[in-house]
Amino acid sequence: MAAEIQRSPSNGTAPETANGTNNRAAAGFAAIWHARWMRRFRRDRMAVGGVIFVVLLIFVAVLAPWLAPYDPAEQHILYRLRGPNEMFRLGTDEFGRDVLSRLIYGSRASLVVGLASVFLAGVLGTVIGGISGYMGGRVDQIISSVTNILMSFPSLLLGLMVVVALGPGTTNVVIAVALSLLPNFIRLARGPVLALREKEFVQACRAIGVSEARIILRHIIPNILGPISVMSTLWIATAIRTEASLSFLGLGVQPPTPSWGNMIRSGVNNILSNPWLAVFSGLAITVTVLAFNVIGDGLRDALDPKQRP
Amino acid sequence: MKAYITRRLLSIIPTLLIVGSIVFFVMRLASGDPATAMLGASATAESIARLREQLGLDRPLIVQYLDFLLDALRGDFGRSYATGRPVAEQIFAAFPDTLELVFWGMLIGTLIGVPTGIIAAVRPNSIFDYASRVVALLGLSMPPFYLGILLLLLFAVNLGWFPVISTPQPGFSGRLYAVFLPALSLGLVQASFIMRSVRSSLLEVLQEDYIRTAHAKGVPPAQVHYRHGLRNALIPVITVFGLYLGTLLAGTVLTETVFNRPGMGRLLVGAIQQRDYPLIQGGLMIYAAVIVVVNTAVDILYGLVDPTIRYD
Numbered sequence: 001m002a003a004e005i006q007r008s009p010s011n012g013t014a015p016e017t018a019n020g021t022n023n024r025a026a027a028g029f030a031a032i033w034h035a036r037w038m039r040r041f042r043r044d045r046m047a048v049g050g051v052i053f054v055v056l057l058i059f060v061a062v063l064a065p066w067l068a069p070y071d072p073a074e075q076h077i078l079y080r081l082r083g084p085n086e087m088f089r090l091g092t093d094e095f096g097r098d099v100l101s102r103l104i105y106g107s108r109a110s111l112v113v114g115l116a117s118v119f120l121a122g123v124l125g126t127v128i129g130g131i132s133g134y135m136g137g138r139v140d141q142i143i144s145s146v147t148n149i150l151m152s153f154p155s156l157l158l159g160l161m162v163v164v165a166l167g168p169g170t171t172n173v174v175i176a177v178a179l180s181l182l183p184n185f186i187r188l189a190r191g192p193v194l195a196l197r198e199k200e201f202v203q204a205c206r207a208i209g210v211s212e213a214r215i216i217l218r219h220i221i222p223n224i225l226g227p228i229s230v231m232s233t234l235w236i237a238t239a240i241r242t243e244a245s246l247s248f249l250g251l252g253v254q255p256p257t258p259s260w261g262n263m264i265r266s267g268v269n270n271i272l273s274n275p276w277l278a279v280f281s282g283l284a285i286t287v288t289v290l291a292f293n294v295i296g297d298g299l300r301d302a303l304d305p306k307q308r309p
Numbered sequence: 310m311k312a313y314i315t316r317r318l319l320s321i322i323p324t325l326l327i328v329g330s331i332v333f334f335v336m337r338l339a340s341g342d343p344a345t346a347m348l349g350a351s352a353t354a355e356s357i358a359r360l361r362e363q364l365g366l367d368r369p370l371i372v373q374y375l376d377f378l379l380d381a382l383r384g385d386f387g388r389s390y391a392t393g394r395p396v397a398e399q400i401f402a403a404f405p406d407t408l409e410l411v412f413w414g415m416l417i418g419t420l421i422g423v424p425t426g427i428i429a430a431v432r433p434n435s436i437f438d439y440a441s442r443v444v445a446l447l448g449l450s451m452p453p454f455y456l457g458i459l460l461l462l463l464f465a466v467n468l469g470w471f472p473v474i475s476t477p478q479p480g481f482s483g484r485l486y487a488v489f490l491p492a493l494s495l496g497l498v499q500a501s502f503i504m505r506s507v508r509s510s511l512l513e514v515l516q517e518d519y520i521r522t523a524h525a526k527g528v529p530p531a532q533v534h535y536r537h538g539l540r541n542a543l544i545p546v547i548t549v550f551g552l553y554l555g556t557l558l559a560g561t562v563l564t565e566t567v568f569n570r571p572g573m574g575r576l577l578v579g580a581i582q583q584r585d586y587p588l589i590q591g592g593l594m595i596y597a598a599v600i601v602v603v604n605t606a607v608d609i610l611y612g613l614v615d616p617t618i619r620y621d
Contacts, residue, residue, distance in 0.1 A: 149324055152551065152604045154559035157596060161331075164581055164589060165338040237450065244452045245563055249578055261452075268458060268567060272473075275462050282455035290450035297446075 040302040047298025050291040057288060061107040068101035072258050081274040091276045093266055099277060102258040103284050109170065109259035110288060113243040114236045117177035122232055124178070125185020126224070130216050132186065133193030144190070147183045155180035159242050163251045170259075173252045177239045188231055192224045230303060234296035237289045244285045260285045310612070317608050321601055326378070328597040333377050336590050337370065364390075377590070386591030391583050396591035399576060404595070406477060407561050407572035410495065413488055414557055417496025418503055425500070426507025430542075431534050433512060441504060448501030454563035457494035461567065464490060474569040491568045495560050499553060506549050511542035544615050551607035555600045 032038055041047060060067060069089070070076075076088075076096040083091045090099040132143040150158065155177075162176035196202060197220070205215050246252035247261025248268075255262050260281045267278025344360040345352065361367050365376070380387065386396035425445075429438040448456070465471045477487045514520065515538050523533045562574030569575075573592060580588035 146327065149327055149601075152555060152600055153597070154552075154556045154600075156559040156562065157555075157593070160562070160577075160581070161335050161593060165335045241452050245454065248452070248454060248563065249566060249581075251581065264452075264455070264458070271458070271462065272466065275466065278458050279462070282452065282458060286447070286451045286455060289452075290447065293446060293450050 037302040041298055044298040044302065046294045047302075050294040050298065053287070053291040054295065057107055057291075058111065060104055061111050064104050064108065068098075068104045070098040070101045072097060072101045072105040073256050074098070081270055081277075083274060083276050090280050091274060093263070093274070093277055094270050099263075099280060102263060103260070103280060106258040106260045106263060106281070106284070107288075109247075109253045109257065109261075110240050110243060110285070113170065113174055113177060113253070113259075114240040114292075116174045117239045117243075118181065118232050118236045120174065120178035121181040121185050121235070122228060125182050126189045126221060126228060128182075129186035129189025130193050130221055130224075133190035134197050134212070134216055134220065136194075140190075143186065147186045147190075150183040151187065155238060155242050156245050159246055160249075160251070163246055168246075168251045168254055170253050170257065173243055173246055176246065177242050180242060181235050181239060184231070184235060185228070188228060189224055192227065193220055196220050196223055226303070230296060230299045233292055233299060237292035237296065240285065240289050240292070313612055314609055317605050317612075321605055324601050325598060328601065329378055329381060329594060330374075332590055332593045332597065333374055336586050337373075381594060386594065387587035389580075389585050389588045391580075391585045391588070396587045399588065400573065400591055400595055403571060403573045403576045406570065407558075407565070407574060409477075409484065409488055410491055410561050410564065410570070410572060411554070411557055413492035414495035414499060414560075415554065417492055418499025418553075418557070421496065422500035422503025423507055426504040427511060427534075427539060429504065430508045430511035430515065431538075438508075442508075445501035445504045448498050449505070451498065452563075453495070453498050453560040454567045456498055457491065457564050457567040460490050460494050476569075476571065487570070491564045491570055494567075495557060495564050498560065499557055502549075502553055502556070503546075506546050507542065510545045511538055514538050514542040517541075544611070547607060547611055547614065551600075551604040554603050558596060558599065 074097065076092060076098070078096065079088065079092050080096040081092060081094055082088060085091065088098050088100065090103065093099060093102070128143060132140045132147075158180035159173075159176040162179050163172060166172040166175060193216075202215060202219060205219055210219075243252055243259070244261035244264065247259045248265045250262070250265060252261050253259035255266075263281035264278050264285070267274070267276075267281055271278055344357045344364065344366060348356060348360060358367075365373065384397055386400070388394065389396055389399060392399070425441050429435075429441045432438055461473065465473045471490050472487070477484045515534070520533060520537055523537050524530070528537075561572060562577060564570070565572045565574040566578060573595070577589065577592040577596075579585075580592060
């Protein structure tokens with residue numbers, strides 16, 4: 001699957017065309033840009049649309065103070081629970097706060113939780129899965145069986161359990177979502193490592209006395225980053241959904257900090273007076289998750305053309 | 310074969326033991342002290358200490374742990390801090406409603422997902438294939454409760470065909486009426502997952518050499534697709550069925566909240582908000598037990614339908 005992106009320095013196939021660091025980075029970028037899988041990816045219009053949306057969303061999150069028409073916490077108490085109108089483009093919530101501004105600021109919570117939790121789970125999972133696959137034997141048996149058990153649990157239930165233990169709040173939600181994704185990453189990293197440790201270049205390292213830790217970190221992990229980055233994109237989607245679900249249950253990001261999940265919650269509580277609140281916040285989540293899903297699907301199709309119909 | 314089934318059944322025990330231990334220690338890690346939570350901020354240190362003693366929270370952790378495991382084995386999860394009633398009693402009162410929702414949700418998901426997946430795979434890149442893939446992608450990008458909210462808005466708030474609060478009414482039709490919207494919202498999301506896995510699995514099988522051979526020797530296309538294709542394609546689908554059922558079960562937590570429907574999910578969320586530890590513990594254990602049993606059943610089923618699996 002990742003044959004074309006196994007360009008880590010460890011197996012000596014990295015393009016050594018430039019001298020300076022900058023040139024090398026540019027050459028690396030050009031190599032990726034012109035790679036066959038990238039050409040296939042660029043032809044996938046849905047996936048490219050997903051990338052454009054995510055880039056825009058990152059801009060929105062960063063530039064929120066300049067883009068939002070109102071302060072997200074400012075209460076216009078005379079205009080509570082209004083539908084979309086001239087003054088408030090997407091209406092107001094039960095405290096008279098501007099929904100559009102809160103949606104703009106809420107993108108931060110979703111992106112932070114989505115990216116941070118996947119990053120955390122990716123690092124931890126790759127290390128644990130790597131160790132498990134590389135060591136084999138007893139260690140592998142124990143790690144694999146616990147992973148298998150946890151894999152059969154839906155991420156929402158795992159996330160719920162962790163939030164119960166740690167309490168609600170943004171940081172704890174990141175930890176909860178990360179732990180709920182951890183088994184996936186462990187399993188993903190373990191398989192290829194199991195195969196890689198028998199390869200000649202690893203044997204060669206061992207023969208010249210490279211330490212086990214260094215073999216894992218410098219030679220094995222760079223080789224499994226390809227499949228991991230593809231799946232990470234899909235799991236960012238899962239992470240954003242899980243954050244929204246936890247916040248919807250009142251166990252995630254806590255008000256008054258806006259998050260799309262807790263906005264949906266107040267939308268459902270006020271569904272009869274202002275249905276738009278729930279509709280807009282749910283739409284924001286759906287479109288964002290959709291964007292990450294099509295990017296992930298596009299990457300997978302581009303890297304593994306066999307799977308394509 | 311018998312040995313394989315026995316071994317799979319026996320493996321339920323260590324699995325549940327591990328899950329039980331995780332649940333117990335996670336609960337004990339929980340930041341708040343239940344005695345303080347129950348008595349409120351104005352409680353004196355003495356009354357808190359007395360309550361801790363009554364609840365058995367002052368005993369060594371390992372004693373509490375073993376007690377929990379032994380009691381759980383007997384189906385005793387202690388008494389709810391909030392209501393004082395046995396946890397098992399509350400769970401078993403709520404369980405049928407959730408089970409009903411899961412059953413109809415899975416049925417709707419399967420009835421829509423499997424045929425759509427088959428048609429999409431048999432006619433790849435057709436308009437039908439394209440449309441169903443886009444809809445499925447949308448379905449699995451939606452938070453599971455969002456579709457419920459949209460259905461609620463359309464059918465209950467705007468059209469008034471269904472109640473906003475779906476409390477089950479007595480009688481079969483009354484129950485069906487109440488479960489319809491929640492089950493539809495879960496089932497449609499489920500259908501997108503099922504459709505995608507049926508489609509990709511069948512597509513893969515249809516590219517096999519024996520399919521080409523079957524076509525070449527003049528077997529009618531429908532027969533090739535269903536007898537040679539579908540039968541083999543459903544084997545990998547069965548393995549993910551357990552996973553889907555777990556997701557659906559977790560989805561009921563959200564759906565029940567959206568529709569104000571009684572059940573395990575509402576019970577669990579309420580317990581979490583009230584820090585009712587015995588109830589949370591019991592609820593999570595029941596969810597875990599159901600998931601473990603379903604997965605074991607799926608494993609055994611998988612062994613039965615796939616003759617290429619060896620049981621050693």
